[in-house]
Amino acid sequence: MNATRVALLESSFDLTVSKPENLVFSCPALDLLDESNMKSLLELYTPLVKGTDPSVGEVYMASWFRGPMLGLIYMLSAWNKVPDLSLNNLTVQIYKAAYNDHEYYATSFLMHNVDLLSAPQQAEEREEWTRKTLIAFFEQTVRPVFESIAKVGTLQVGMLWSQLPTSLAYGYERLMNGDESEQVKQLADQNFELVKSLEGAVFGRSKNPLDVKFRMTESLGDPDKQVRMKSACCLYYLVDGGYYCFTCPRLKEAERKEQRTAYRSKQQA
Numbered sequence: 429m430n431a432t433r434v435a436l437l438e439s440s441f442d443l444t445v446s447k448p449e450n451l452v453f454s455c456p457a458l459d460l461l462d463e464s465n466m467k468s469l470l471e472l473y474t475p476l477v478k479g480t481d482p483s484v485g486e487v488y489m490a491s492w493f494r495g496p497m498l499g500l501i502y503m504l505s506a507w508n509k510v511p512d513l514s515l516n517n518l519t520v521q522i523y524k525a526a527y528n529d530h531e532y533y534a535t536s537f538l539m540h541n542v543d544l545l546s547a548p549q550q551a552e553e554r555e556e557w558t559r560k561t562l563i564a565f566f567e568q569t570v571r572p573v574f575e576s577i578a579k580v581g582t583l584q585v586g587m588l589w590s591q592l593p594t595s596l597a598y599g600y601e602r603l604m605n606g607d608e609s610e611q612v613k614q615l616a617d618q619n620f621e622l623v624k625s626l627e628g629a630v631f632g633r634s635k636n637p638l639d640v641k642f643r644m645t646e647s648l649g650d651p652d653k654q655v656r657m658k659s660a661c662c663l664y665y666l667v668d669g670g671y672y673c674f675t676c677p678r679l680k681e682a683e684r685k686e687q688r689t690a691y692r693s694k695q696q697a
Contacts, residue, residue, distance in 0.1 A: 443499050444536045452524060454538070456520075466579075476522070479666060480668055482582050486581040487587065490574060490589075497599075498596070501599070504558050505619050510545055512545070513537075515569055517541050518538065574588040592637070593637070593659040604616070642656045642659065643656075643657045645681075649691060658673065662676075665678075
């Protein structure tokens with residue numbers, strides 16, 4: 429894999445080939461399937477993200493897979509090649525990072541074997557290969573970790589899966605509004621739809637948890653604009669100093685209206 433591709437995966441999709449500075453924890457991704465290891469990691473991780481309840485660490489851990497999920501769809505669409513994203517080939521890395529002088533703890537997945545697997549040339553074979561690649565990621569990489577979290581944690585596994593659809597929708601919009609070629613965007617459109625068409629059994633659920641219909645609400649600042657509400661609460665209100673996000677489904681509409689009024693009054697002042 430060339431340096432340009434590596435840099436893109438690191439900056440946009442939390443996939444890396446190197447150890448970060450300020451590393452505070454790492455373990456083989458397979459270790460996440462061990463109940464004792466998972467319990468110890470949640471006890472370590474929840475305070476790092478300032479969670480005031482154990483559930484915070486659980487949903488934040490589920491969010492680790494947002495980047496790799498979107499990265500996989502992007503690579504299938506733009507490169508027709510993918511790296512090995514099986515648990516066997518990944519190491520979890522938690523490290524201290526900073527943004528606008530604000531320190532926080534970030535997570536990435538270190539890939540050991542970075543050889544890329546190429547899609548078949550024939551369209552029909554490529555479509556089936558793409559489908560199997562996506563199924564393998566959700567069924568053999570994400571699902572076992574989510575079920576491990578649910579086994580030792582406080583949340584049902586459905587709450588963990590519900591952290592991904594909003595990111596899936598955001599990733600779709602970002603790619604479609606980006607600078608990629610029309611060919612890449614067309615393939616990406618097909619691949620995002622393919623993800624949402626997978627059977628629920630792939631996820632260990634009765635229905636595909638990524639195929640959701642989003643509610644819309646009036647924008648915070650623009651009365652003529654509608655914005656997408658989150659598919660589920662991210663529990664940021666249970667983080668020290670946190671609150672309910674404007675697009676949180678748990679926020680009452682009357683409270684959302686108050687936020688709009690206050691925000692617009694401040695903008696006009």
